[in-house]
Amino acid sequence: xxFDPSKSKASGATAHRDGGGAFAVEPPARGxxxxxxxxxxxxxxxxRQQTNPSRWSGERWGAFTAELRSAGxxxxxxxxxxxxxxxxxxxxxxxxxHGVVTARSALHVAAVMKAAQRFRVPVTTRGGGLTTEGETxxxxxxxxxxxxxxxVKHVDREKLLARVEAGIFWHSMAEVLRRQGLDYISAPLNFxxxxxxxxxxxxxxVNAAKWGCSADQCVAMEVVTPTGxxxxxSESENPQLxxxxxxxxxxxxxxxxATMRIRPYTPCRMHYLFYDDLRRAIGDLQLVxxxxxxxxxxxxxxxxxxxxLLFAFxxxxxERAFFANVRPKLRGLTETQFALRAAAHYxxxxxxLPEALWLYRRxxxxxxxxxxxxxxxxxxxxxxxxxxSRAVWRHWxxxxxxxxxxxxxxxxxADAVLEGNKVxxxxxxxxxxxxxxxxxxxxxERYELSCMPPDAEGWGYGCEFEPMFKAGEFSRDYLQSxxxxxxxxxxxxxxxxxxxxxxxxxxxxxxxxxxxxxxxLAMKRAADPGMVLNPxxxx
Numbered sequence: 001x002x003f004d005p006s007k008s009k010a011s012g013a014t015a016h017r018d019g020g021g022a023f024a025v026e027p028p029a030r031g032x033x034x035x036x037x038x039x040x041x042x043x044x045x046x047x048r049q050q051t052n053p054s055r056w057s058g059e060r061w062g063a064f065t066a067e068l069r070s071a072g073x074x075x076x077x078x079x080x081x082x083x084x085x086x087x088x089x090x091x092x093x094x095x096x097x098h099g100v101v102t103a104r105s106a107l108h109v110a111a112v113m114k115a116a117q118r119f120r121v122p123v124t125t126r127g128g129g130l131t132t133e134g135e136t137x138x139x140x141x142x143x144x145x146x147x148x149x150x151x152v153k154h155v156d157r158e159k160l161l162a163r164v165e166a167g168i169f170w171h172s173m174a175e176v177l178r179r180q181g182l183d184y185i186s187a188p189l190n191f192x193x194x195x196x197x198x199x200x201x202x203x204x205x206v207n208a209a210k211w212g213c214s215a216d217q218c219v220a221m222e223v224v225t226p227t228g229x230x231x232x233x234s235e236s237e238n239p240q241l242x243x244x245x246x247x248x249x250x251x252x253x254x255x256x257x258a259t260m261r262i263r264p265y266t267p268c269r270m271h272y273l274f275y276d277d278l279r280r281a282i283g284d285l286q287l288v289x290x291x292x293x294x295x296x297x298x299x300x301x302x303x304x305x306x307x308x309l310l311f312a313f314x315x316x317x318x319e320r321a322f323f324a325n326v327r328p329k330l331r332g333l334t335e336t337q338f339a340l341r342a343a344a345h346y347x348x349x350x351x352x353l354p355e356a357l358w359l360y361r362r363x364x365x366x367x368x369x370x371x372x373x374x375x376x377x378x379x380x381x382x383x384x385x386x387x388x389s390r391a392v393w394r395h396w397x398x399x400x401x402x403x404x405x406x407x408x409x410x411x412x413x414a415d416a417v418l419e420g421n422k423v424x425x426x427x428x429x430x431x432x433x434x435x436x437x438x439x440x441x442x443x444x445e446r447y448e449l450s451c452m453p454p455d456a457e458g459w460g461y462g463c464e465f466e467p468m469f470k471a472g473e474f475s476r477d478y479l480q481s482x483x484x485x486x487x488x489x490x491x492x493x494x495x496x497x498x499x500x501x502x503x504x505x506x507x508x509x510x511x512x513x514x515x516x517x518x519x520x521l522a523m524k525r526a527a528d529p530g531m532v533l534n535p536x537x538x539x
Contacts, residue, residue, distance in 0.1 A: 052139060052503065053536040056098075056121075060120065064115055064121045082097055082143075085129075085138060087134075088130070088134060093134025097140065102145040102147070103145065103167065104148050106222055106256040107230070111228070116142065116533075121142055125250050127169075127194025132403050135502035136197075146166055146196055146197070155176070155177065157182070161219065162177065162260050164257065167196060169195075170188070170198070173195060183262060183266070185217045186212065186213060186217055191386070199221075201215075202499070204438060206298045218258050219234060219261060220258070221258050224256055225527060226252070227527075249537050251520075251537065252523070252527050252528075267314075267382045270312040272308055273330060275307040276306065276342065278301070279418060283331075288311055296312035298436040298437075300434055301432050301433040303431065306363070309332055312384075342356065369387065398469075405462060405497055406486065408495040408496075409457070423482070424467065427481075428469065431466060434464040435462070437460070438459060438462060439458075440457070440459060449512060450496065451500065454495070463498070467482070480503075501537040505538055
């Protein structure tokens with residue numbers, strides 16, 4: 001903690017720890033004027049539950065860089081290079097490395113990690129930098145830029161496998177595969193995520209209910225351990241390391257290459273149902289998921305008054321079977337039916353007309369993004385990820401992206417989302433929710449301390465809570481207070497977080513408990529004696 005309000009004598013305010021170990025500040029007694037009106041004591045009601053880590057002191061940095069340079073490794077310390085690594089996609093966590101190395105090979109990374117252990121220099125790995133809690137922000141030490149390793153090494157059309165370097169972005173991998181009529185299986189909707197970074201945290205697509213997360217598509221990896229060993233691992237070769245690195249948030253090794261399952265490329269046909277009741281929409285999503293009749297499914301809301309259940313198919317036979325057997329059980333409305341019901345609702349509530357107008361404008365700008373004619377042929381959507389990624393960045397992309405999330409078992413999911421929705425309405429006028437299911441393949445070790453809900457059977461469910469605002473509209477403390485409120489919902493219901501680490505790592509121990517976290521911490525210390533690899537993410 002950079003500032004401890006309990007030790008401040010600047011005002012008559014008093015501070016205490018709340019039940020989660022966070023500091024809450026009570027206002028001073030009436031008539032007592034704080035001496036520092038802009039200090040932390042003035043932010044009454046804002047719980048500073050987590051802040052940026054303290055900056056590494058820089059001890060032995062010179063000896064560290066000298067060793068790397070003697071090995072022919074370029075270390076860039078100029079201000080312009082370091083400025084590119086000051087923050088991540090979230091835009092709230094701010095830090096700066098002492099220098100940057102762009103990885104070129106596993107040998108390159110191994111030399112970096114060996115030197116980092118010797119001189120106790122923290123190393124923060126970064127691919128696309130699409131974290132939102134500062135997980136890829138270096139608070140001093142070395143930023144290891146993995147984008148220098150961005151090749152497709154080999155494609156096996158018969159076994160449907162692709163070997164890629166870990167710094168490659170998904171769009172670059174897709175370009176190579178689609179020239180051969182192939183595609184990756186499950187990946188984030190943000191095309192500038194790296195493969196290595198994705199499989200280290202999970203990776204969710206609208207087909208995750210069928211295939212699981214991106215990490216579950218990895219069958220083998222080349223990993224550089226925190227002590228600099230280069231190890232090939234899979235379920236049969238060095239399986240313990242394999243399980244720890246997948247969904248391991250960069251704690252047990254640096255992925256340098258990955259062998260990923262792929263599939264034939266197919267267009268898909270998308271369908272939508274509309275709901276004015278969020279719980280009903282979630283119930284239908286879970287029904288669709290349990291039926292295993294679709295290839296894609298999810299919920300995208302325009303506030304809680306307009307919820308869109310999408311489902312799609314890679315082939316016509318599955319589509320026909322779904323409409324014969326599952327569609328009659330769903331309670332959603334067509335667009336026309338929903339519009340008529342919404343008109344009746346707002347006609348009886350004229351004071352809510354501003355919300356109605358906002359929803360109408362939102363529909364006019366958002367929904368056409370999913371039906372752009374250049375991506376449609378014979379009613380089928382080509383390049384689904386391009387379409388969704390474009391919509392994500394057009395409508396939610398910003399210099400500040402605040403996307404707290406929850407991951408729950410099926411039984412808890414609806415209640416947790418509705419509780420989180422109350423938080424959204426309290427903090428923001430405009431927002432959206434994105435809900436999706438994630439196939440869980442048994443009780444794998446990789447799921448232990450990850451985004452997968454520990455009590456999930458068959459499927460876990462995740463919801464992103466996405467406020468819509470322009471950068472600078474809200475203070476950092478306001479946004480952090482909002483995120484804390486969502487994370488508190490997670491603690492209330494139990495489960496996990498869709499993503500976790502970085503600036504909200506204080507919640508990890510509270511969510512998972514001391515026994516599990518301490519066991520993983522012991523494994524981390526054994527694998528990383530200097531605690532130098534991504535030290536500010538989880539532990």
